[in-house]
Amino acid sequence: MYLDLVFDIPLQQRYTYAMDDKGEAAVGKRVMAPFGRREMLGYVIGRRENLPDGVAVEAIKKIRRVVDKEPIFGTNEIDLALWMASYYLCGTGEALATMVPSGRRETSSEASLDEEVQITEKALDLSEEQQEALERIVAGSAIMKSGPPMFYLYGITGSGKTEVFLRTAEAMLQAGKSVIYLVPEIALTHQVEEAVQRRFGSVATTIHSGMTGSARLTEWGRIRRGEVRIVVGPRSAVFAPVQDLGLLIIDEEHDGSYKSGNTPRYHARQVAFKRCAMQGATLVMGSATPSAEAWRLMENGTIRRLSLSKRLSGGAPPNIKIIDLAGTEGCLSEELKEEIRETARMGRQTILFLNRRGFSYFYHCRQCGYELTCRHCSVSLTYHKQLGKAVCHYCGFSAPPPRVCPQCGSLEAGFAGFGTEMIEEEVRRTFPDLRIRRADADSTAKKGSLRETLEVFRAGGIDILLGTQMVAKGLNFPGVRLVGVVLADTALNLPDFRSAERTFALIVQVAGRAGRYFPDGKVLVQTFRPQDPAITYACNADIEGFYRQELAQRKELGFPPYTRLIRMTARSKQEALAERTIRRLAALLKERLPSNCDVLGPADCPISLMAGNYRKQLILRGSAMSGIHEAVQKALAIYEAKKTNGVYVEVDVDPVQLL
Template sequence: MYFIDVILPIPLKQTFTYSVNKDEAAFLKPGMRVAIPFGKSKVYTGIVYQVHDQAPVGYETKSIDHILDDSPIITTVQLKHWEWLANYYMCALGEVIKAALPSAFLLESETIIKLVQTEILDESSLSDDEFLLYEALLHQSSLHINDARNILDRKNIVSVIQKLLDKNIIEVEETVYEQYKPKLKRYIKLASEYTSEEKLRELLDSLNRAPKQREVLMHLFMLSSKSKKPISATVLQKKSQASASTLKALEEKQILEAYFIQHDRVEFSGETSSDIKTLNEAQLVAYNEIKTSFKTQPVVLLHGVTSSGKTEIYVRLIEEVIKTGKQVLYMLPEIALTTQLIVRLQKYFGEKISVYHSKFSVNERVEVWKNVLAQKPKAQIVIGARSSLFLPFKNLGFVVVDEEHEPSFKQFSPSPRYNARDSAVVLAHLHKAKLLMGSATPSLESYHNAKSGKFGLVTLKKRFGNVLMPDIELVDIKEKSRKKQMTGHFSDRLLEEMREVLSNGEQVILFQNRRGFSPVVECTTCGVAPQCPNCDVSLTFHQYKNQLRCHYCGYNMAMMLSCLACGSETLDTKGFGTEQIETELKSLFPNHSIARMDQDTTKGKHAYSKIIEALENEEIDILVGTQMLAKGLDFRNIRLVGVMNADNLLNFPDFRAHERSFQLLQQVSGRAGRTQKRGKVLIQTYNPYHQILKQVSVNDFEGMYKEQLEERYNFKYPPFYRTVKLIFKDKNLARVQKASVWFGQALEIQFKENVLGPEPPPIGRIKNKYIIHLLVKIAKKQSLEKTKKYIENVRRSFNAIKEFSSVQITIDVDNY
C-alpha cells in the first residue's frame, strides 16, 4: 500500500493522509494537485506534501478522486518558504496555500443531482417539494444544487434531497470544475478556394450587390498586404466599419474562415530601447558600493533621497542578473506604483516583464504563474505587489523591495498576516539570491539592521541632476484662522502659491489623508451624529452619492434631511476629506481641471493608470488624494505639494505614529520639483513647533531616527523587542472581556510585565463584534520559538474552555 500526505487550503494545522495505488505513487510528486473527498460529501483540491508507504494508525484512509496535474505546480523551495511563513506567523500551512495560489488552482466542488430511475413512480408517495425536483429531473438529465434551490425557491434543500436519496430516486455526485480558461482570440482568413486570382475576381464581381461585404474583403486584402501577421476579427471589423452580422454572412457563404489562437491576457506591445540611461557620478558610486556590499552581505539597504534616481540603479543591476539567465522579482507596495514603473521598465526590457497583483483577474494570474514556473523569457522579470513573492521561481537571482518602509507590505487580514519585506529576505536566502531594499525614508527596523551591520548600507544624498530638495514651509493655520486668512480649508499662503504655479502652466498635488466629504455629520441643535449600527464609528458623508458610509463594514444610508434624534434640519459637517477639498477647489479654480485619487475613484482595474496617465499628459492641473499619492510616483511637472492638515497623522494612537508621519510627509514632499526648477511644499498645521514637522522641513532623517530609536529603547518596542498581538473578537462584550483577561493572566505567568492589556483598540466594535487587544513584547535574547510555543499552548487550553468557544482569536506576529 502507498499513501500521500495532502495539505488542504483550510485553517487546520495537520496534513491528511490518503491511499494511492502503485502507479499513482510512482507518478505523484510533492507540489502536484489532487482532487480528494473530504468529510461526507465535499471534494477539495489538495497539494501533495509527500508520498510514502507508512499506513496511518487508528483510521482507514480514503482513496483520492483523481490527479489534476501532469507535473508539480509548486516547487520544493516554495513549499519550504510557505512552511517558514506558517511557522513564523503562527498560522496553518493550508491558510498560506489559500493566500498564495490563484483561486483557479483551488478547484471548487459542485453538487450535481441525477435521476436513478425513470420508470413511473407512485407520485402520491412524494411531498410537493420532492415531486417538483423529480419532475424537473424528468426534463433534464442532471441539476446543479443552485438550480434545485431556485426551483424550490428555498435555501435549505438538503432535507428534500436526503429524502429522495433515501427513496433511491436520485443520486448525488460532486464534480470538480477547473476554473482557468485560456483566452482564445478570433482571427479571420480568406477561404482556401479563393486564393487564385481568377476565383478572387469572380468573387468580387459576385459581391457587387453587397457593398458592405465587398468592403470587408477589400480591407482584408489591404491588411494582409501590410503584414504577415494573422488578422483578428475585431481589427477587421473596426477597419472596415462593418457589423458583426456582415462578417457572419461572409462566414456562412464560406468566403471567410474563422479560427482561434490562444493568447496571454497580459501582453507587451510597444517599442523597447536597449540603451539603459548612463548613471551620473553619485549613482555610479552608489552602484559600485552595492556591488561591493553584495560580496559580503546578501541584503543591502539603499537609502536614497526622493528623486535621486534609485530606479536607474535597480535597472542596471537587473540587466546584469538577467544576462546570466536568472529570474528577478521587483516588489512594490502599491498597485498605483506598478502602473508607472511597468512603462519605464518595458522601455528597457520589453517582453521580459510580467506583472502580478490583486487587480488582475484570476486567469491573468494563472498565466503569470505558469510562465514563471516554465521559466519563460516573458516572465524573467516579475513586477508585483506583496503577493508576488508566492510565485514559483525556480532560478531567482535578484530581489528588489522598493519603498521598503511602506505599511502596505504588511498583510493584516486574512491569515497569513505576513510582512512581504521580511518574507522576501527569507525567499532570497532560500534561493541564494541577493536582495536590495530601497527607500528615501527607511523603516526604523531596516535602518537599525543596516547600521548594526546585519544589512549592507548605501546612501545616495543628491537628487538626480543636482536638483535641489523642495523648499518646505510650515503654515500655522491656528494663527491664520485667528486673523481670518482662511478660505474654507485653504490658507491665503497656499492659495497664493497655487495661483502662481497654475499661472505658469505647472501642476499641483494636494494631500489629505482622509477620503469622503466629511467624517462626521452633526446636528447643531442636539449634537447627535449618526453612528454605524455595526461599528463604533461615526458615518462618513460621501457627497457624490449623497450617502453616509461606514469605512469599516460598508454599511450605508441616504444622507438625512433632518436629525434622526430631534428632527432639526440644521446639520453641520465636521472635519474634511478629499471629496470636500475637491468641491472647494472647483469653486476656487473653476477654469482648471481637478481630479481626485483615493479608494473611491480607483476601484476599477485600470482606474489607477488612467489618473496617472492624465497627470503625466498634463490633462490634470490639481490632483487631490490620500496617501496613494505619497508612493514613489514620478511626475515631471509638479511644482507645488500642499498638505492640507498634518495633525491627524501625528495624533494617532500608535508607537509608530511619528515615524509614519515623517515618512509620509517626506514622501509626499518628494513628488515636488523633480526637474531643474526647485519645488515647493506647504504643510498646514495647528502645531508648527512639533518636533517631527521641524525635522520634515529640514529633511533631517538622522535626527528623527535617533530620537525615535531612543524612545523605542526606553519603552521596549521594535527594533529592540519583537511584538506579538492577540486580537479577541466576540458579539458579547462581557464574554470577550472575560476571555481576554483569562488569556492575559496565563501569559503574565511567563512574560510578567511584558504583557500589555487587555485593552480595547480606538475603535472597539467592528461588524457587531467587540474587540480587545493583548500585546506581548519579546526581548531579543528571549527564544522566539519557545515564546510562540508557550502562546500556542495557552491557546490550546483556551480552546478547550466551553464558555469561550464563540470567541475568535487572531494572532498577529510583528504587528507593524
C-alpha cells in the same frame, strides 16, 4: 502510494489520502478531496509508501479529482509555507493558499522561452553615487559568505534609486539569475512595470491582485517554467516561483501595505529575508524614509547602507513651508491658493494631498453632543456627498445623512472636517478655469481609471491632481512644481506608536513629488499642530534627526525596533464571549511567558466594535521573538483543545498597526 495534503484551514496538520483512480495526483498539484462532510481543495505537499503510525487502511479516503495537469508549486514553496505556518502561527494550507493563485486553469499564452535576455532600452548614465552603489551590490552578491547580502538604497526622492534597481537586475539576469521586484501599490506597479518592460522585454511580467485568478495562474506557470526571469508586483509577488532567484528588490520598503491584513498576516519584508536566506539571493531595499526597523539594522551594520544624496534630472530638494491652519476658513489657506495660481501661470502642475476620502467625516450636534457612528463599528460615519450617503469605511454600512439631530431634533447639527470630496469642491469653486482631477479609492474604483488619470497628469492634461496616498509615493511627474499637504495631522490622531513615523514618511514622500526636474519646487504643509516633531523634522528635511528622536522615544517606551510584539485579538458577536476568551488567553500566557516579557492588556481594541464584532486585545512584548512566540504557541494549543464557539482569535506577529 499515499499522499499528504494540507487544506486552507487554521491547522498545521497534514492529512493522508489514497491516490486518485487515474493516478494523476502528485506533489505540487491541487486536488479535490473529501474533508469531513464536504469536498475541499487540498494541496499535495508530500508522498509516502506507508501510512502514519496508528492509522488504519480503512480510515483512509481517496482523492476525488486532480485540479492541475502539471505541478504548480515545488519544494521551495512548500518549505516557505512550512516556515510561514510556524512563524505566523497559521495553517500550512493557509500559507500555501496565500502563495498560489486561485485560478482553476491557465489561459492561452503565446510567450516562449527566450534563449537569452535581450536588453531593449538603453540604460541611463549613472552618477558617481549610483555607480558606487551598483558596484557594491554586485560585488557583495558575488562574495557572499554567511547569510544573504542585504543592502539599503537610502536616498532623497528623485535621486535615481529606480535606475540602480534596474541596473542591478540587469547584472543578475546576465548572470543567469532571476529577479523579484516588489512595489507597495498597484499605482506604482504600472510605472515600474513600464520601465521594466522597456528595459527587459518579454522576460519580464507583472502579477497583482487586480488580475483574474486564471490570468495570475497563467503568469505563475510561465514563471515556474523559466519563461519569465523578472517579476514585478506588490506584496504577494514575493512568492513568485522564479527559477534560480538571485535578487529580491523591495522598493519603498517603509510602506505599510507590505503587511497583510488577513491570515496569514505576513510581512513581505520578513518573507523576503527568509526567501533570500533559503535560496542564497541578494536583498536590496530602498526608500527616502526607511522604516524604523530598517534604520536600526543599518545603524548596527546588519544591512549595508548605500546613500544617494543628489537629485538627478536638474531638480533640487523643494522649499518646504509649514502653514498654521488656526483661524483659516475653508480647506485651503490664502498662501496655498496664491501658490496654486502662480504655478498655473507658469504652466506647471500642482498636487494636493489629503489622506482622507469622502466629503466630511464627523457628525456632531452642538446642542446635545450627539455623534453619528456606525451601528456595526465604533467609528464615525463619513459623509460622501457624491453618493448622498454617510458611509462606514470599515464595514461598508451606509445611511442617509440626518437633516436634524437624531437625538434631540436640533438643527445645530451636521458634518465637520474635510475629505478629498470637499477639497475638490472648494478647488473647483476657487479655480474654475483649471483642469482638476481627484484620485482616491472612490474616484478610481473602475478598473484602469487610476492608471489613466496618472497618465493624463504626466502628459500635462491636468493642472491640479488631488488625492490620497496613492498620489504620494514613488510617482515621477516632470511638470509638478507645487505640492500642498491639505492637512498633515490625520495620522497623528491615531492611538498607535507608529503614527509619528507614518506622518513623517507621508510628508517627506509627497513633498518628493515637487521639483524633480526643475530647482523651484515648493511644498506647503497645512496643519493645526505646527510644532509637532514629526511635522517639523519632515519639513526641515532632517531625516536623521527624526530617526534619532523617534528611536530614542521607542527605546524609552519599549516599542519596536527595541522589542518584538505579538498581538492577539478575540472577536465575537457577543461581548461577554470575547471578554472571557481574551482573559483566558491572558491567564494562559502569563503562566508561560519568560520573565523578560510582558503582557499589555487585556483591553478593548481602539476600534472596539467592527462589522458587528466586539474586539478585545492582548499585546505581548519581549526583547526577542523566541520567548513570546513559544508562549503563544503553547497557549494556543491549550486553548484550541477546548476553545469557545462563537469566538474567533486572530494572531498578528510583528503588527504594524494596533487599531
